[in-house]
Amino acid sequence: ALKLKPDFPEAKENFYRVANWLVERWHFLMLNDNGRNRKYQLAIQRAVQDGCRSVLDIGTGTGILGMCAKKAGASEVYACELSKTMYELACEVVSANGMADSIKILHKKSLEMEIPRDIPNRVSLVVTETVDAGLLGEGIVESLIHAWKHLLLPPPNAEDVPLSSPSQTGRVIPAGATVFAMAVECHEIRRHHRLCASAVGGLDLAAAGHIRSPVRCSGDADESSEPYTTERLSRLPGGFTALTEPCSVMNIDFNNPQELEGLCLREATRLRVPVIQDGDVDALAVWFQLHLDQENSISTGPDEDTCWEQAVYPVPTHYSVKCSDELLVEVSCRDAYLRVSCAGVMSSSQKRHISSMDEDAEVPSNPELELCSALAGLQTNHDLPAQSFTLECSEIALVNNTNYHECFRKAMAKHLSFFESRGSEVREESSSSSSGPLYVLDVSEGFSVLSLMAARLGPVRAYSSVEKQQHQALLQLLARENGVREDALEFWLGQVEDDSAVLQRPDSDKLWSAIMLDCVEICGLLRQNLMEKASLARCLLEEGGRVFPERIVIHGMLVESDTLLQESAVQGTEPTLGFNIAPFINQFTVPVHVFLDLSTLECTHLSEPAEMFILDLMDSNNNYTSRDVRVRVNAPGRVTAIPFWYHIYLDSDVCVSTFRPDSHWKQVAVILQRPLVVNTGDWVRLRVQFHKSSISITAIR
Numbered sequence: 001a002l003k004l005k006p007d008f009p010e011a012k013e014n015f016y017r018v019a020n021w022l023v024e025r026w027h028f029l030m031l032n033d034n035g036r037n038r039k040y041q042l043a044i045q046r047a048v049q050d051g052c053r054s055v056l057d058i059g060t061g062t063g064i065l066g067m068c069a070k071k072a073g074a075s076e077v078y079a080c081e082l083s084k085t086m087y088e089l090a091c092e093v094v095s096a097n098g099m100a101d102s103i104k105i106l107h108k109k110s111l112e113m114e115i116p117r118d119i120p121n122r123v124s125l126v127v128t129e130t131v132d133a134g135l136l137g138e139g140i141v142e143s144l145i146h147a148w149k150h151l152l153l154p155p156p157n158a159e160d161v162p163l164s165s166p167s168q169t170g171r172v173i174p175a176g177a178t179v180f181a182m183a184v185e186c187h188e189i190r191r192h193h194r195l196c197a198s199a200v201g202g203l204d205l206a207a208a209g210h211i212r213s214p215v216r217c218s219g220d221a222d223e224s225s226e227p228y229t230t231e232r233l234s235r236l237p238g239g240f241t242a243l244t245e246p247c248s249v250m251n252i253d254f255n256n257p258q259e260l261e262g263l264c265l266r267e268a269t270r271l272r273v274p275v276i277q278d279g280d281v282d283a284l285a286v287w288f289q290l291h292l293d294q295e296n297s298i299s300t301g302p303d304e305d306t307c308w309e310q311a312v313y314p315v316p317t318h319y320s321v322k323c324s325d326e327l328l329v330e331v332s333c334r335d336a337y338l339r340v341s342c343a344g345v346m347s348s349s350q351k352r353h354i355s356s357m358d359e360d361a362e363v364p365s366n367p368e369l370e371l372c373s374a375l376a377g378l379q380t381n382h383d384l385p386a387q388s389f390t391l392e393c394s395e396i397a398l399v400n401n402t403n404y405h406e407c408f409r410k411a412m413a414k415h416l417s418f419f420e421s422r423g424s425e426v427r428e429e430s431s432s433s434s435s436g437p438l439y440v441l442d443v444s445e446g447f448s449v450l451s452l453m454a455a456r457l458g459p460v461r462a463y464s465s466v467e468k469q470q471h472q473a474l475l476q477l478l479a480r481e482n483g484v485r486e487d488a489l490e491f492w493l494g495q496v497e498d499d500s501a502v503l504q505r506p507d508s509d510k511l512w513s514a515i516m517l518d519c520v521e522i523c524g525l526l527r528q529n530l531m532e533k534a535s536l537a538r539c540l541l542e543e544g545g546r547v548f549p550e551r552i553v554i555h556g557m558l559v560e561s562d563t564l565l566q567e568s569a570v571q572g573t574e575p576t577l578g579f580n581i582a583p584f585i586n587q588f589t590v591p592v593h594v595f596l597d598l599s600t601l602e603c604t605h606l607s608e609p610a611e612m613f614i615l616d617l618m619d620s621n622n623n624y625t626s627r628d629v630r631v632r633v634n635a636p637g638r639v640t641a642i643p644f645w646y647h648i649y650l651d652s653d654v655c656v657s658t659f660r661p662d663s664h665w666k667q668v669a670v671i672l673q674r675p676l677v678v679n680t681g682d683w684v685r686l687r688v689q690f691h692k693s694s695i696s697i698t699a700i701r
């Protein structure tokens with residue numbers, strides 16, 4: 001559609017959502033990481049010079065590693081790629097670089113490849129980078145076990161193969177990986193995985209018992225849980241404190257088929273890691289070194305200036321540690337995912353107790369016995385309370401956002417009390433005896449306690465659109481613990497026939513006194529159809545009723561950020577080893593970068609924040625679709641992006657900003673296709689357009 005009509009807004013907006021989904025953002029980061037590309041190139045060149053003539057690139061992506069092999073002189077190069085989009089892209093790239101007839105690309109998962117159907121003979125080199133921040137998350141172990149069995153020549157030291165030259169034996173790049181783990185204290189991680197607030201908006205949350213995120217290592221695999229999440233530790237707001245040294249927790253040799261087979265069967269290993277700093281353990285951070293060959297390694301560690309994220313294993317319950325304690329870390333590869341967890345803390349006194357034991361034992365104490373007794377004495381009073389609730393990370397960050405709830409409570413209390421007092425006059429005139437309850441509807445997405453807060457603020461019948469049974473149970477538990485009568489809180493979706501029409505009258509003869517809308521997605525974009533929902537909600541309000549929020553003001557500023565450029569497009573052919581890849585992968589560049597943490601983004605501010613746009617949710621006549629804004633430059637540089645965020649006005653003077661340290665929202669940024677060179681004192685004219693809930697900002701030259 002875009003090719004046919006490039007400025008067709010619906011197609012444009014959908015394309016951007018689809019493009020983000022089709023091509024993962026890390027393709028840009030990876031291709032721009034010249035260091036990574038050069039190290040792979042060196043390793044491949046060395047292997048081919050060693051005699052590897054036939055090469056298979058597993059997970060070729062854009063085809064860059066396959067092209068390295070060809071250029072290094074390999075006689076046969078094959079590549080496979082399971083994503084259709086990337087497969088088609090790789091075909092375009094390889095032919096644009098004149099290698100269409102010398103690299104055979106298959107749209108296949110490597111596990112489905114067979115000889116001789118897909119490749120004529122076994123190859124002497126497999127090159128791959130099918131790894132994620134947790135190393136094994138893209139299935140590299142399974143892929144290599146299959147490759148050693150079906151696609152690769154036998155490894156050099158295989159007993160049944162007489163000593164032979166590299167061209168008769170198989171090898172893998174990367175040759176192996178070393179995994180590191182480090183315990184960290186980090187509030188930003190904690191507030192996304194554990195309840196940190198004891199009360200919000202006047203509600204006592206202690207009753208909620210144990211709230212946890214879907215990220216956990218324990219529990220059976222079939223739960224909808226994932227073992228780890230990923231974070232760029234060097235970019236976390238508020239930073240982190242290392243509580244232990246990084247310690248190597250696992251070594252994997254990708255050139256040893258037997259070891260790979262045994263990896264997932266291997267018992268969990270336990271390590272005692274010395275604590276170097278007092279603090280509270282919030283998570284174990286995990287990264288790795290990818291040993292491409294004997295000389296070259298790529299690290300994904302937090303102190304590297306590389307662009308990689310680390311794997312984060314949140315610790316489900318509270319561990320306080322002191323210097324000289326030892327943290328018991330458990331490492332395993334259950335169901336092909338790397339799992340790292342805290343098994344307990346051994347305090348120095350317990351350690352002394354254990355070490356005192358082996359004084360009188362002549363023979364060295366049995367390490368197993370020692371460890372078992374240590375485990376027995378551990379402070380493992382971490383059994384989870386009976387009732388525990390799983391909320392999304394963003395829902396936990398929302399519940400922990402005390403400012404957001406305090407603002408809502410203030411605005412709602414003002415409205416309901418005003419309403420009630422005014423209501424009673426109106427009702428006196430109409431001499432209807434019972435002032436009757438005020439109907440309040442909360443249509444937030446996901447878990448929300450706003451309806452419960454409303455129910456405590458007056459004679460209110462509160463309706464919540466919370467859908468999940470578990471969330472409803474949590475809300476009811478909180479209602480009971482906070483003295484809200486059962487009949488004051490109802491679940492709205494149960495009332496409406498099709499939950500697509502969640503905005504309906506409460507009753508045939510009733511209208512709402514207040515409706516709470518959910519306007520901003522966690523990623524920082526405005527929710528789709530926001531204005532349509534607002535105008536529908538307004539029709540369902542009784543006289544004097546209100547929609548919350550009433551207004552959204554968009555603020556933005558001019559910045560120069562090379563980091564944002566690196567994450568949004570491949571810059572030229574230089575980083576990609578001279579291969580012409582940029583024009584092909586950059587078709588998937590999207591002009592709006594979401595899930596941004598603006599507070600820690602490396603960037604130079606070239607202007608003050610400026611008001612960009614106003615959305616009036618109480619009166620759609622006030623809304624224009626385009627606005628030109630002039631922004632004064634206060635530092636010289638190149639404007640490469642325009643980050644923006646929202647001031648959400650719950651009423652004329654209570655406002656919640658989506659750009660605050662405790663905000664559960666992230667920010668977004670428009671990336672300028674062509675950077676704008678500016679000098680202090682310049683005025684930059686921006687055209688801000690609002691169409692179907694999507695904001696576009698262009699610089700008018």
Ligand SMILES: CCc1ccncc1CNCCCCSC[C@H]1O[C@@H](n2ccc3c(N)ncnc32)[C@H](O)[C@@H]1O
Nearest residue numbers: 059061080081082083086109110130131132133143308
């Ligand atoms: C220092 C590396 C690093 C560290 C931390 N974070 C990120 C990175 C960067 N690497 C990310 C690559 C991750 C995606 S893998 C790359 C491409 O390969 C494809 N695939 C995956 C498995 C597979 C298979 N068995 N058969 C065929 N194709 C396969 C995927 O469809 C994808 O397009």
